[in-house]
Amino acid sequence: MQESYEKLRLAIVDGDDDVAAEITEELVKSDANPLDIIEHAITPALKEVGEKLETGEAFIPDLILAGEAARVSTDILTPLIVKMGGAKYIGKVILGVVEGDTHDIGKNIVKSMLIAAGFEVIDLGTNVTAQQFIDSIGKEKPGIVGASAYTSATAVELGKLNEALEKAEVRRQIKLLIGGAGVYRDDLPRFGADAYGDDANEAVDVCMRLNGKGMN
Ligand code: B12
Helix, strand or coil: CHHHHHHHHHHHHCCCHHHHHHHHHHHHHCCCCHHHHHHHHHHHHHHHHHHHHHHCCCCHHHHHHHHHHHHHHHHHHHHHHHHHHCCCCCEEEEEEEECCCCCCHHHHHHHHHHHHHCEEEEECCCCECHHHHHHHHHHHCCCEEEEECCCHHHHHHHHHHHHHHHHCCCHHHCEEEEECCCCCHHHHHHHCCCEEECCHHHHHHHHHHHCCCCCC
């Protein structure tokens, strides 16, 4: 198994989506846990590409190819993660990536794990404006809004989102959860959010804890 994780990691670093898909399918057939595949191959691969970008060993096209290979692999795994759940309905969560940010691999992993845990997830996708969050809160009446940002430039949108929710008088109706590679636990007071999730496991734990604690 370890050897296949390593092969998948290398395929993603190389941005080879065909090989990434093939190895992911093989791992699934050999009963590897989808969450282990993400933890031991996909996430380390993307982390490595991100580090290489910083040191000048990789460039934006490499990032795009690696992101695409990771997406192909996670697209195979996410339906399986959802199926692992079978849990009863717990509550409703809106997920969205803030305005200006198009990263969505991490958000999609969080989404599938929330569904597996029993949450209904309204996925607003990427590049979501504060107004779109507000409209969706009015329509869907969720208990929790999970907003994410993956760069330091887009993280500031989380604070703006909090202010916009307050201005629209919907902030008190929901609990605001933030996450993504561009935000840290210490940012909580700065962005006025209720909770932070470092990874998909913590996102699920926090949603379980916050569920039913909104004003709805
Ligand atoms: C793949 C990738 C891309 C792909 C994205 C493909 C896609 N569909 O997502 C592409 C090529 C498009 C891209 C573009 C850019 N990227 Co980019 N990208 C990455 C990379 C390599 C991996 C991101 C990833 O998917 N990680 C794997 C997932 C599983 O991890 P994750 O996203 O952190 O998610 C986990 C947690 O954060 C958490 N989580 C995620 N979402 C949520 C939501 C909630 C509510 C909660 C509670 C938790 C949570 O749970 C997840 C699972 O455990 C990172 C490097 C890195 N170390 O993150 C850079 C990185 C994020 N990118 C970066 C940059 C700079 C950019 C660009 C600006 C580059 C450019 N000059 O064009 C653009 C911005 C585009 C835009 N407007 O958004 C920088 C950001 C630096 C910074 N601190 O500001 C990074 C860190 C690379 C680097 N080291 O410089 N990128």
